[in-house]
Amino acid sequence: MKSDTPIADQTDHPGEAVAVVAAGALPWRLNKGALEVLLIHRPRYDDWSWPKGKLDAGETVPECAAREVEEEIGFKGSLGIPLPPIHYHVTAGLKVVHYWAVQINGTPLRPDGKEVDSVMWCSPDKAAGFLSNPTDVEPLEFLEKAHIRGELDTWPLVLVRHAKAKPRSSWTKAEGDRPLAATGLRQALAVQRLLDVWKPQRIVSSPWKRCVATIAPYAKASGAKVKLVDALTEHNHHRSPKKTGAAVESLFDKQRPSALCTHRPALPTVLKQLGQHMSPILRELLPTVDPYLVPGEVIVCHVLRGSSRKVVAVEQVRPFDD
Numbered sequence: 001m002k003s004d005t006p007i008a009d010q011t012d013h014p015g016e017a018v019a020v021v022a023a024g025a026l027p028w029r030l031n032k033g034a035l036e037v038l039l040i041h042r043p044r045y046d047d048w049s050w051p052k053g054k055l056d057a058g059e060t061v062p063e064c065a066a067r068e069v070e071e072e073i074g075f076k077g078s079l080g081i082p083l084p085p086i087h088y089h090v091t092a093g094l095k096v097v098h099y100w101a102v103q104i105n106g107t108p109l110r111p112d113g114k115e116v117d118s119v120m121w122c123s124p125d126k127a128a129g130f131l132s133n134p135t136d137v138e139p140l141e142f143l144e145k146a147h148i149r150g151e152l153d154t155w156p157l158v159l160v161r162h163a164k165a166k167p168r169s170s171w172t173k174a175e176g177d178r179p180l181a182a183t184g185l186r187q188a189l190a191v192q193r194l195l196d197v198w199k200p201q202r203i204v205s206s207p208w209k210r211c212v213a214t215i216a217p218y219a220k221a222s223g224a225k226v227k228l229v230d231a232l233t234e235h236n237h238h239r240s241p242k243k244t245g246a247a248v249e250s251l252f253d254k255q256r257p258s259a260l261c262t263h264r265p266a267l268p269t270v271l272k273q274l275g276q277h278m279s280p281i282l283r284e285l286l287p288t289v290d291p292y293l294v295p296g297e298v299i300v301c302h303v304l305r306g307s308s309r310k311v312v313a314v315e316q317v318r319p320f321d322d
Contacts, residue, residue: 024052074110
């Protein structure tokens with residue numbers, strides 16, 4: 001999970017095994033142009049903190065963050081840019097908490113009452129003074145600097161490699177009809193849960209069966225619009241990589257949360273096109289070695305809202321593998 005400003009390893013204990021993994025978010029909004037963040041009060045600990053919690057079985061770290069935000073303050077929104085993780089010791093050992101920014105869009109919040117009995121909107125300076133865990137200031141400082149740079153308000157563009165398909169060697173019919181393997185069908189459900197973290201409103205996909213089947217569970221559950229684009233198939237990419245690149249570029253036009261699903265052979269072209277919108281620091285973090293992404297894996301580009309088409313943060317996430 002990378003952004004234009006490098007996020008350093010926050011632990012003072014390099015090499016120490018992590019005993020507890022948790023995730024959460026820093027909710028933010030603009031109030032008359034001024035940045036405000038949301039602190040939560042937890043009666044169990046009598047502390048002020050960010051919405052966060054430990055990883056549940058069968059979920060990825062971003063899924064955990066999104067779930068905790070919904071459970072603790074009643075907001076079901078898309079994760080924004082990744083923020084620095086924090087490390088500290090608990091009884092079980094070293095704990096890491098991964099954080100994201102989450103923009104609150106005016107939807108009324110509903111603290112759960114049990115784990116969270118009060119919330120408070122305040123300036124970053126005031127929040128820093130209230131936070132009970134001093135290390136929780138680190139992601140706050142990063143978020144405030146991103147706001148000052150004008151790089152906090154973003155929308156997600158998600159690249160998906162289709163889930164595992166039946167082997168080419170065992171398929172004698174048309175290549176475009178080669179379906180997902182049993183493992184791939186399970187991966188497609190995991191991709192559905194992962195995409196729900198960033199909530200793309202439209203999906204552009206190769207029309208070949210294995211791509212359509214990969215995004216189908218999410219499209220059906222979310223109601224996202226699906227557009228099938230021939231330029232994203234293996235064959236058409238081989239004939240005209242420029243058309244594949246143009247299909248990627250078109251995702252920037254409407255500035256809406258979007259996802260693109262395609263095949264391994266097309267990934268170098270797709271990644272090259274995305275890289276044109278990144279700083280050299282981010283571009284160097286994109287995968288460059290075949291197979292680039294494993295089946296079902298995603299790359300999330302956080303695109304600055306506005307006309308610049310600038311990608312300011314990048315994440316690479318595998319769906320949960322059972």
